[in-house]
Amino acid sequence: MFKSLLALLLLACALTARAAPDPALVRQLADDDSSVKVAAIQKLTQTGDPDTVRILQAMADDALALAGGKVLIVDGDKAFDAATGAPVKAPENPESITVNNRIRGELANALAALKLFDADPAVRLDSAQKLQSKVSAEMSPLLAKALEKETDAKIKALLTLSHAQANLANADPAARLAAVRALSGSSSPSVKSLLQPLTEKAGEADSKVRYAAISAVKSIDGRLSMTENLGRVFSGLSLGSILLLGALGLAITYGVMGIINMAHGELLMIGAYSAYATQSLFRAYLPDAIDWYLPAAIPLAFFGAALVGVVMERTVIRWLYGRTLETLLATWGLSLILIQAARVLFGAQNVEVANPSWMSGGIELMPNLLLPWNRIIIIGFALFVLALMWVLMNRTRLGMFVRAVTQNRAMAGCVGVPTSRIDTLAFALGAGIAGLGGLALSQISNVGPDMGQGYIVDAVMVVVLGGVGQLAGAVWAALGLGVFAKLLEGWAGAVIAKIVVLVFIIIFIQKRPQGLFALKGRFVD
Amino acid sequence: MREPLIFRMLSALDARARLGVAAFLAVALGLVPVLHLALPPESAFHVSTYAITLLGKIMCYAIVALAMDLIWGYGGILSLGHGIFFALGGYAFGMYLMRQIGRDGSYQSDLPDFMVFLDWKKLPWYWTGSDSFLWVALLVVVVPALVAFVFGYFAFRSRIKGVYFSIITQALTYAAMLLFFRNETGFGGNNGFTDFKRVLGYSITSSETRLVLFGVTAGVLALTFVFARWLVASKFGRVLTAIRDAESRVMFIGYDPLWFKLFIWTLSAVLCGIAGALYVPQVGIINPSEMSVANSIEIAIWVAVGGRGTLIGPIVGAFVVNLAKSWFTVSFPEYWLFFLGLLFIVVTLLLPQGLVGLWHTLRRAKGART
Numbered sequence: 001m002f003k004s005l006l007a008l009l010l011l012a013c014a015l016t017a018r019a020a021p022d023p024a025l026v027r028q029l030a031d032d033d034s035s036v037k038v039a040a041i042q043k044l045t046q047t048g049d050p051d052t053v054r055i056l057q058a059m060a061d062d063a064l065a066l067a068g069g070k071v072l073i074v075d076g077d078k079a080f081d082a083a084t085g086a087p088v089k090a091p092e093n094p095e096s097i098t099v100n101n102r103i104r105g106e107l108a109n110a111l112a113a114l115k116l117f118d119a120d121p122a123v124r125l126d127s128a129q130k131l132q133s134k135v136s137a138e139m140s141p142l143l144a145k146a147l148e149k150e151t152d153a154k155i156k157a158l159l160t161l162s163h164a165q166a167n168l169a170n171a172d173p174a175a176r177l178a179a180v181r182a183l184s185g186s187s188s189p190s191v192k193s194l195l196q197p198l199t200e201k202a203g204e205a206d207s208k209v210r211y212a213a214i215s216a217v218k219s220i221d222g223r224l225s226m227t228e229n230l231g232r233v234f235s236g237l238s239l240g241s242i243l244l245l246g247a248l249g250l251a252i253t254y255g256v257m258g259i260i261n262m263a264h265g266e267l268l269m270i271g272a273y274s275a276y277a278t279q280s281l282f283r284a285y286l287p288d289a290i291d292w293y294l295p296a297a298i299p300l301a302f303f304g305a306a307l308v309g310v311v312m313e314r315t316v317i318r319w320l321y322g323r324t325l326e327t328l329l330a331t332w333g334l335s336l337i338l339i340q341a342a343r344v345l346f347g348a349q350n351v352e353v354a355n356p357s358w359m360s361g362g363i364e365l366m367p368n369l370l371l372p373w374n375r376i377i378i379i380g381f382a383l384f385v386l387a388l389m390w391v392l393m394n395r396t397r398l399g400m401f402v403r404a405v406t407q408n409r410a411m412a413g414c415v416g417v418p419t420s421r422i423d424t425l426a427f428a429l430g431a432g433i434a435g436l437g438g439l440a441l442s443q444i445s446n447v448g449p450d451m452g453q454g455y456i457v458d459a460v461m462v463v464v465l466g467g468v469g470q471l472a473g474a475v476w477a478a479l480g481l482g483v484f485a486k487l488l489e490g491w492a493g494a495v496i497a498k499i500v501v502l503v504f505i506i507i508f509i510q511k512r513p514q515g516l517f518a519l520k521g522r523f524v525d
Numbered sequence: 526m527r528e529p530l531i532f533r534m535l536s537a538l539d540a541r542a543r544l545g546v547a548a549f550l551a552v553a554l555g556l557v558p559v560l561h562l563a564l565p566p567e568s569a570f571h572v573s574t575y576a577i578t579l580l581g582k583i584m585c586y587a588i589v590a591l592a593m594d595l596i597w598g599y600g601g602i603l604s605l606g607h608g609i610f611f612a613l614g615g616y617a618f619g620m621y622l623m624r625q626i627g628r629d630g631s632y633q634s635d636l637p638d639f640m641v642f643l644d645w646k647k648l649p650w651y652w653t654g655s656d657s658f659l660w661v662a663l664l665v666v667v668v669p670a671l672v673a674f675v676f677g678y679f680a681f682r683s684r685i686k687g688v689y690f691s692i693i694t695q696a697l698t699y700a701a702m703l704l705f706f707r708n709e710t711g712f713g714g715n716n717g718f719t720d721f722k723r724v725l726g727y728s729i730t731s732s733e734t735r736l737v738l739f740g741v742t743a744g745v746l747a748l749t750f751v752f753a754r755w756l757v758a759s760k761f762g763r764v765l766t767a768i769r770d771a772e773s774r775v776m777f778i779g780y781d782p783l784w785f786k787l788f789i790w791t792l793s794a795v796l797c798g799i800a801g802a803l804y805v806p807q808v809g810i811i812n813p814s815e816m817s818v819a820n821s822i823e824i825a826i827w828v829a830v831g832g833r834g835t836l837i838g839p840i841v842g843a844f845v846v847n848l849a850k851s852w853f854t855v856s857f858p859e860y861w862l863f864f865l866g867l868l869f870i871v872v873t874l875l876l877p878q879g880l881v882g883l884w885h886t887l888r889r890a891k892g893a894r895t
Contacts, residue, residue: 258688259688260688260691260692262822316870316874319874320873320874323873323877324687324688325597325603325687325688325691326829326873326877327873328603328605328688328691329822329825329826329829329869329872329873330869330870330873330874332822332869333826333865333866333867333868333869333870333873334866334869334870335866336862336863336865336866336869337862337863337866337867337870339862340859340860340862340863340866341863343859343862344859453818453819456818457695457696457699457818460692460695460696461692461696464689464692464693495703495704495706495707496707498700498703499700499703499704502696502697502699502700502703503700505693505696506676506693506696506697506700507679509683509685509689509693510679510680510682510683510685511683513683513684513685513689
């Protein structure tokens with residue numbers, strides 16, 4: 001089969017007039033000395049000529065023979081001149097060409113390299129990837145040629161890198177210098193690691209090249225740290241949106257009732273566990289639609305957490321109005337009970353919540369800047385919840401009542417706002433939003449009975465920093481804290497960053513006890 | 526010439542309280558050592574080492590509860606971060622205990638084991654003098670006092686109170702916990718200090734040392750009680766209570782609440798530090814989890830269960846809750862959190878005056894019937 005295809009190919013080649021491989025080089029393939037053969041294979045490969053593919057392939061297939069001073073490709077009872085592709089009479093007694101293991105290896109490499117010129121981009125990509133590990137100085141012209149023809153951006157990037165690598169291995173310092181200069185415009189970490197050895201005396205003897213390499217590494221570093229900072233701002237925004245989801249509900253309940261719900265973290269946990277429960281149900285009953293368990297979990301997370309919130313408000317919190325310090329303790333008690341209940345129901349271990357397939361992967365903005373889809377989706381989800389909240393608070397009757405109670409409970413009651421029902425509804429709403437936050441959290445962090453405790457301090461800090469009664473405060477505080485924390489993390493490490501943020505908030509509160517955004521008005525206690 | 530302070534303090538106690546303190550000291554300093562040393566272990570009245578350690582630990586907690594009650598019950602300031610002062614005292618004394626190990630650690634080095642493990646060559650500067658008992662005893666008092674004073678000064682000056690203050694204390698303690706969790710902070714990171722061998726040259730595991738520590742703790746608890754009783758009955762205590770109930774009015778009368786609050790806040794921190802220092806040699810370990818959010822909130826529940834705004838209440842609360850904890854975590858470990866959570870809710874909802882309040886109500890009810 002292969003041989004008849006080869007024959008067709010040969011025919012085509014023979015019909016089209018092209019620059020045939022150098023016959024002298026082809027002749028060397030049949031030399032007695034293996035080293036000469038290897039050199040010939042390498043030289044032939046560097047031309048990148050498609051004709052070489054069939055010659056080398058034939059050699060690898062042991063179909064190459066020497067007769068009458070010419071290298072022939074023998075195919076059954078037919079034969080072709082290897083150099084020109086012209087059919088010749090099958091020789092009587094051809095001298096076969098020995099292909100030892102060393103040459104076989106060389107042939108395999110050469111054929112792989114020549115695949116760079118294949119018509120199929122997938123084959124080219126595969127070949128470019130395989131080549132990366134065995135780039136040598138001799139391959140430079142071949143790579144240059146491949147680079148010239150290449151149209152696919154991804155393959156091109158790989159080839160550029162390999163080409164530069166080949167040039168850097170060149171014995172001529174001038175060539176190396178040119179290669180270093182060409183690379184200094186890159187912003188890829190792999191280029192940097194390529195240049196790194198050249199910045200040291202052991203890796204590069206020529207001082208000119210060394211200095212060029214040093215300055216190239218420096219400029220790459222500059223670009224890298226810029227993209228790194230961009231990446232930090234992004235992860236800061238993503239952290240901020242998580243903080244926001246965690247804190248929004250708390251901000252509402254604190255605004256309306258003036259109490260901090262210490263069990264708020266456990267409402268997040270309920271949201272996360274409802275993602276787990278939905279996932280388990282989908283696995284058992286709808287395994288085909290498993291990717292869509294997450295949207296299906298949204299109502300469960302919201303209403304599940306809201307229901308728990310209503311029960312909490314009706315049974316405990318409503319009896320403690322006006323006793324804010326005791327409410328802290330009572331809600332802490334509630335949180336302990338919820339944690340233990342989760343342990344009893346789902347086990348003390350963390351449970352596994354998988355990302356749906358449409359959330360894996362990400363957008364690669366730059367070689368070292370990948371924006372994961374799950375983070376992007378969470379930022380979008382936070383914005384969506386925020387928009388929903390805004391509409392609810394500013395465009396509905398319930399929102400108006402909630403704002404009225406926040407501003408002046410007694411007066412709101414006087415004009416007929418059912419304050420105690422508003423309390424319950426506001427608490428349920430805050431709890432529901434916490435549930436949604438927990439759902440988002442389940443996609444990026446561990447889901448376990450204790451997960452809420454890690455977020456309560458952060459969420460409370462956001463509310464305290466943002467000020468009471470306004471969504472804008474919570475939004476700015478959450479995003480600001482997220483970005484601030486992530487930028488600091490880059491310089492000082494995660495733990496120190498967290499400590500600095502907490503200390504910053506403590507100091508900030510001394511200066512502005514009412515938070516970033518305060519409701520205007522006059523109060524006396 | 527005025528009488529010495531201790532007599533003035535004692536004279537502030539009524540006869541019943543004096544009797545109570547005397548009885549407590551007689552049991553702790555007389556009866557318990559006798560029952561521990563003289564009776565054989567199989568005797569029904571033998572007090573085991575476990576019991577002594579447990580009771581000693583709870584007495585430390587009772588000192589913390591008293592300190593908490595001074596600021597919460599009498600000052601109206603709820604701290605959710607008192608664990609930091611307890612831990613600071615504990616860590617300060619722990620430094621001394623670590624140095625007392627000498628070369629008996631697993632690495633036979635002059636440095637504490639964890640520093641050898643981190644490949645440190647010499648003690649950090651803040652460990653200077655940690656081999657001196659007196660210096661460390663000073664640190665136990667000064668470090669919590671300093672932290673409390675600085676933090677309290679800024680917080681009270683900005684008139685931060687109520688929930689905000691509670692939350693900020695929580696944030697402070699949380700930040701401190703994160704700091705102490707780091708190995709680079711120089712306090713043993715995750716594991717903290719443990720494997721102590723000696724205190725003041727005496728073996729820390731011997732019965733005699735344990736009894737002495739137990740006795741000292743009992744003495745400090747009694748002294749703290751007497752001192753607190755005297756303090757809250759004094760003019761200072763009256764003003765403090767007035768600030769708790771109507772801060773603005775006290776200001777209008779002409780007092781500056783800042784210094785009253787700051788004094789009681791700092792005092793409370795110092796008492797916690799001392800309790801922490803007594804706790805560490807008895808329990809044998811101090812690690813950053815003492816500063817966890819949960820631990821600090823638990824202090825508040827001891828006070829609430831016993832009855833805040835009374836002085837016997839916090840002591841009762843600390844004993845009841847911690848004995849319950851010891852019993853639950855051995856017998857029904859999975860129900861302890863349910864119980865503790867319910868305790869938080871029931872006490873805040875139904876027993877705002879705690880057990881002491883319940884006791885008074887029952888007595889009154891009985892009195893009305895007869």
